[in-house]
Amino acid sequence: MTLREYVCGFVVAWALCACAGSSLVTVPVEPSVSPQQRLVAVREAGGGEDTELQVQPLRDPQVEDLRLAAERALAAGDIETAVNALNQALLIVGDDPAVLQERAEVALLQADYERVERLARRAFDLGSRVGPLCRRHWAAIEQARLARGEDLNAASAHAQIQACTVAGVTRM
DSSP: OOHHHHHHHHHHHHHHHHHHHHHHHHOOOOSSSSSHHHHHHHHHHOOTTTSSOOOOOOOOOHHHHHHHHHHHHHTTTHHHHHHHHHHHHHHOTTTOOHHHHHHHHHHHHTTOOOHHHHHHHHHHHSSOOOHHHHHHHHHHHHHHHHTTHHHHHHHHHHHHHHTTTOOOOOOO
C-alpha cells in the first residue's frame, strides 16, 4: 500500500465516521415554524372558557406600567424595548409567574429557546398549577423543545397542557 492509498483510505474512513457521528449528535430542527408562530401557539393554548377559574393578583403599579410598556413595544415590533421593560419588572417582582411567562414569550420571539424553557418552568413552579397561565407555561416549554428538535420531550410538555385545565363552575 502506497502512502497515497493509505492517506486516501484514512480520509474516506474519517469522513464516514464524521458523517455517522454527526447523525447521532445533531437533532433536526423545525425551521418552517417562525418564532412569531410559536408565540401565537403559546397564547392560543392559554385561551380558556369564561367559566374557568383565573387568579388575578394585585399588582404593583410600576410593574403594571412596565408590563404595558412591553406589550406596546411588542405591538410595535420593538423586541429589545419589551425585553428591557420586562427585565425591569422582574427586578421589582422576580417571583411573579405572569411576568416570568411574558419574559419567556419574548425570549421565544428572540429564538432563545433555553431561556424560554427556564423562565416558563420557573413561572410554573411559582404559580398556579391550573388555568390559562399554566397552559401558557407548558405551551412555551413545548414550543422551545420543538424548536430544538426534542419531539419526545415536547410531547410530554404537551400532555401537561391538558392537566392545567379544570372545569369551572357552571352558572345558570
